[in-house]
Amino acid sequence: xxxxxxxxxxxxxxxxxxxxxxxxxxxxxxxxxxxxxxxxxxxxxxxxxxxxxxxxxxxxxxxxxxxxxxxxxxxxxxxxxxxxxxxxxxxxxxxxxxxxxxxxxxxxxxxxxxxxxxxxxxxxxxxxxxxxxxxxxxxxxxxxxxxxxxxxxxxxxxxxxxxxxxxxxxxxxxxxxxxxxxxxxxxxxxxxxxxxxxxxxxxxxxxxxxxxxxxxxxxxxxxxxxxxxxxxxxxxxxxxxxxxxxxxxxxxxxxxxxxxxxxxxxxxxxxxxxxxxxxx
DNA sequence: CTAGCTTCACTTTTTACATCA
DNA sequence: TTTGATGTAAAAAGTGAAGCT
Numbered sequence: 395x396x397x398x399x400x401x402x403x404x405x406x407x408x409x410x411x412x413x414x415x416x417x418x419x420x421x422x423x424x425x426x427x428x429x430x431x432x433x434x435x436x437x438x439x440x441x442x443x444x445x446x447x448x449x450x451x452x453x454x455x456x457x458x459x460x461x462x463x464x465x466x467x468x469x470x471x472x473x474x475x476x477x478x479x480x481x482x483x484x485x486x487x488x489x490x491x492x493x494x495x496x497x498x499x500x501x502x503x504x505x506x507x508x509x510x511x512x513x514x515x516x517x518x519x520x521x522x523x524x525x526x527x528x529x530x531x532x533x534x535x536x537x538x539x540x541x542x543x544x545x546x547x548x549x550x551x552x553x554x555x556x557x558x559x560x561x562x563x564x565x566x567x568x569x570x571x572x573x574x575x576x577x578x579x580x581x582x583x584x585x586x587x588x589x590x591x592x593x594x595x596x597x598x599x600x601x602x603x604x605x606x607x608x609x610x611x612x613x614x615x616x617x618x619x620x621x622x623x624x625x626x627x628x629x630x631x632x633x634x635x636x637x638x639x640x641x642x643x644x645x646x647x648x649x650x651x652x653x654x655x656x657x658x659x660x661x662x663x664x665x666x667x668x669x670x671x672x673x674x
Numbered sequence: 675c676t677a678g679c680t681t682c683a684c685t686t687t688t689t690a691c692a693t694c695a
Numbered sequence: 696t697t698t699g700a701t702g703t704a705a706a707a708a709g710t711g712a713a714g715c716t
Contacts, residue, residue, distance in 0.1 A: 534706080555680095578707065679716085682711105687706100690706095691704090692701100
């Protein structure tokens with residue numbers, strides 16, 4: 395980051411520091427599985443920012459496109475269901491066939507006995523489609539199902555097995571489907587949060603850049619002032635002190651505060667680590 | 675140490691919708 | 696105006712790894 399350099403070679407360093415905590419913890423504090431959300435791989439955005447953090451501008455476009463699309467879609471909360479989709483849902487109310495074919499072996503291995511039992515009960519269609527093929531079909535959740543899942547997600551971002559079972563029964567879905575929905579929902583939440591964090595960081599970056607420019611300019615002005623005043627040149631550096639109370643530069647001895655060279659404005663000895671408000 | 679379970683990150687597949695010729 | 700092809704975003708689901716008990 396070039397704008398962090400001390401371009402004047404004055405020995406003065408303008409530092410940039412940034413620490414923050416999670417802006418929004420979407421998980422429920424009471425959730426028994428909350429600690430899992432703090433795994434190392436997701437920590438960076440949850441716990442702090444490294445000074446060397448770089449921002450990718452490409453995400454800007456992605457973000458705007460996504461939000462545009464979101465807006466577009468949120469405008470019609472329930473997308474128009476096409477005729478064939480309607481038919482599919484109506485003719486096959488147990489449309490939760492999903493991808494039973496390809497992943498079946500593994501999933502049956504992974505399923506708990508309870509899940510398998512529910513699977514048998516609520517497996518709402520056979521593995522084969524109406525046309526007899528074994529093509530993978532995917533469920534589109536109904537508006538009601540999505541609403542209930544969302545409601546449940548607001549209460550718990552993760553589900554324990556009992557909650558999962560109950561919700562699956564309530565929605566007439568397989569527990570695996572509920573599990574997948576929550577998994578994807580968590581991922582989307584995190585992605586959204588990441589995009590928001592990215593936007594905030596970009597704004598902070600811009601603000602810090604401006605601040606840096608301003609300070610550099612101020613530094614230049616001070617240097618030229620220094621050059622124009624031989625009095626300072628002849629003064630030993632050690633005799634220039636900053637009065638802690640009036641924050642004026644003075645020399646040794648009384649009357650120093652009355653120096654014609656006293657600072658009339660507060661100097662910007664600003665530490666971004668302790669004064670982040672200047673940036674954000 | 676191992677097994678079982680859960681979650682996550684990453685990926686693939688399917689669906690819905692917009693646009694254009 | 697209608698229709699089919701195509702592109703794209705979102706959602707559902709698959710897979711493997713890692714952490715925990």
